[in-house]
Amino acid sequence: MSAPTAVQVRTAAVVGTGVIGAAWVAGFLASGLDVVATDPAEGAEARLRSYLESSWDVVSELTGSAEADRGELRFVASAGEAARAADFVQENGPERLEAKRALLAEIDAAARPGVIIASSTSGIEPSALQAACAVDPGRVLVGHPFNPAHIIPLVEVVPGAATSPETAQVALAFYRRVGKKPILVRSEIPGHVTNRLQAALWREAYSLVDRGVVSVADIDTAISHGPGLRWAIVGPLTAQHLSGGAGGLRHLLEHLGPPTQKWMDDLGAPQLTHELADKLVAGMDEQLAGVDQAGLAADRDRLLVDIMRLKHTSRNLP
Known part of the structure; x- marks a missing residue:
């Protein structure tokens, strides 16, 4: 039936x-x-x-x-x-x-x-x-x-x-x-799609922290005050397309494709050891020291609702 x-x-x-x-x-x-x-x-x-x-x-x-x-x-x-x-x-x-x-x-x-x-x-x-x-x-x-x-x-x-x-x-x-x-999702793969996309970002974030390139707090700042703002409105590929100006994604890939390939080739492959986990947790504890975490979650949810409400008013977003 x-x-x-x-x-x-x-x-x-x-x-x-x-x-x-x-x-x-x-x-x-x-x-x-x-x-x-x-x-x-x-x-x-x-x-x-x-x-x-x-x-x-x-x-x-x-x-x-x-x-x-x-x-x-x-x-x-x-x-x-x-x-x-x-x-x-x-x-x-x-x-x-x-x-x-x-x-x-x-x-x-x-x-x-x-x-x-x-x-x-x-x-x-x-x-x-x-x-x-x-x-x-x-x-x-x-x-x-x-x-x-x-x-x-x-x-x-x-x-x-x-x-x-x-x-x-x-x-x-x-x-x-x-x-x-x-x-x-047209093919079965572990983690489906979105968790794999997140894992790709987490992998490099963990690697950068592990190598001492940047702090946990700075990782969060880099995303939440940078590309994360764009990603809340359009996805990462459309954001790339818009960054290409009149030439769109093709122009951007022609212009930045070679250096982007070098960056991708240089991405880290950290192992989530106990030592790395301790380092990440310590960085998070330092970042959120004195922060009301229930209030933080409430602020996140309130802003998410505001973003969703504004997105509903858009005529052109995909």
Whole structure:
């Protein structure tokens, strides 16, 4: 049986309501969906409801939802019970392959025919998850959000070997419907796409700190007060294109391509040893000494909301 279309989804199941799962619940409710949630941890329901109350102002501002538009939340005892009631399932279990396989097998056995099962895994390849699902492995795919997931719109949709193109397209349409900005990852690779892009930057940042070229604080300044400002508006490749002036990306690559190749060839390849980890943590502790870190996170979230609101007013951004 084919999957429900995106507009036919009325109830979403959220399996696992930790940091990522709770954000999915908030976003789904703000989009008017009913949510059936489950998490085996003691006190999980109370923590989820507290999170929803504290985050509702931010989520509703981003979605334009009033309290009256909010879907209904029901908390149930098991993943199977949640899956049976749902038109779409978002799994957020521990980031361990065997744990996810066991959870997804339970969900797959209980979900109605055609219901898509999306995993929030940050790096496990979907075919490895599909292998645990005996009923309909093709409906299992990756739907990976980006933290803080109640604000950041990115979702990576990664089909597995058994996933049909039609199922992937329904998942993309569903995430667009709930206000996300999904991308289709066309090949399975560890870490998907965004985490690999981050890892490329982290690798050189770690190398520069390890070699004593720059401090942890200076790395953060270099990005947050430099290219990070541009990247919040357009992606790194479009930023390059705009830097090329009238000639665009082709002119920039012709002009800066040779030195860029030399820089790429000279990038470090650090090993994340205990000694390097200690150096990075010490640098972070020094940078944030005396800083209210809860306030820092709140400021980050407030500014992210402001950026997203302004981006929504743009006519030309891709």
